[in-house]
Amino acid sequence: MTQQEIVLNKPDDMHLHLRDGDMLSAVVEHSARDFARAIVMPNLVPPVTTVEDATRYRQRILDALGSGTSFEPLMTLYLTESTTAGDLEKAAASNIVKAVKLYPAGATTNSDSGVRDIAKSYHLFEKMAELDLPLLVHGEVTDDDIDIFDREAVFIDRVLDPIRRTIPELRIVMEHVTTKDGVDYVGSAGNNLFATLTTHHLMLNRNAMLVGGIRPHYYCLPILKREEHRQALRAAATSGDARFFLGTDSAPHTTYTKENACGCAGVFSAANSLGCLATVFEEEQALENLNAFTSVNGAKFYGLDINDAKMRLVRTSEPAVFPQHFKVGAETVTVFDPGKPIYWHVDHAASL
Secondary structure (H helix, E strand, O other): OOOOEEEEEOOEEEEEOOOOHHHHHHHHHHHHHHOOEEEEOOOOOOOOOOHHHHHHHHHHHHHHHOOOOOOEEEEEEEOOOOOOHHHHHHHHHOOOEEEEEEOEOOOOOOOOOOEOOHHHHHHHHHHHHHHOOOEEEEOOOOOOOOOHHHHHHHHHHHHHHHHHHHOOOOOEEEEOOOOHHHHHHHHOOOOOEEEEEOHHHHHOOHHHHHOOOOOHHHOOOOOOOOHHHHHHHHHHHOOOOOOEEEOOOEOOOEHHHHOOOOOOOOEOOOOOHHHHHHHHHHHOOOHHHHHHHHHHHHHHHOOOOOOOOEEEEEEOOOOOOOOOEEEEOOEEEEOOOOOOOOOEEEOOOOOO
């Protein structure tokens, strides 16, 4: 008999883009509705590079939510070639900053301030290991001669593995893993390497973006990969392995900037991720492991208490109805389309 409901500890989103200004005000409520906490990415313009920046950004997030919310933004710093050991010491001593994010320059949205020469940051990685301040990595190289579908695998060989061999005590999260190479590397790496997995990479392969016409709302970085890679991601997510946890990488752009001659990379999935994830875990016959993936593994990595609040997901006979768009000023943001009917949804009226 098909399972009709599941109760979770309220989930955490361990990789989230909220942007700023009008976009922040429009999108943050979607995350606050379904998630207790989120690791908030620092790739604003200008980027969040200091504890002072992070404190001000955190307050803007809370102001956008207004009073009465229990959502907790967990802040990160953007690593640049100007970052100092003092910046890291202040971050580790704060109650605000939980990690530092490495963007190879040019790898994704607003990454131009990122690191161009990784060797110049090794002294900072050593300081982070000393402070037990996690490093979050956007795991792609940006060399022009590397095919976009191979960037993650090359990053592991050229960048990540050398860092880990040199500073094995540094705790690292390989963000939004998209390949079997990444899954296998994390799975064989011991206790100091973890990974986030996104909703859209679990749901789709690159055919969804490219077959029958280009679908710009599926364009993201790291880009969607072959089906064999998607299957490896699903196996990792649903396995119960504590090294893998949810980071939606929900990344809003206006519909106009997505449907453009040079469209932006990013998928906005905060509004319907949990129903999609329940579908994935049901298909993999692993609903019993959904709570670990969404609500336990990430909290343990960051040394946080597991949320006491509960959330009920129900499976209905008719497909759940999600909004297709929502307004941001005079523009709209398009919500992630999972490409199939979703029968699971969050019962927000439930009292647990």
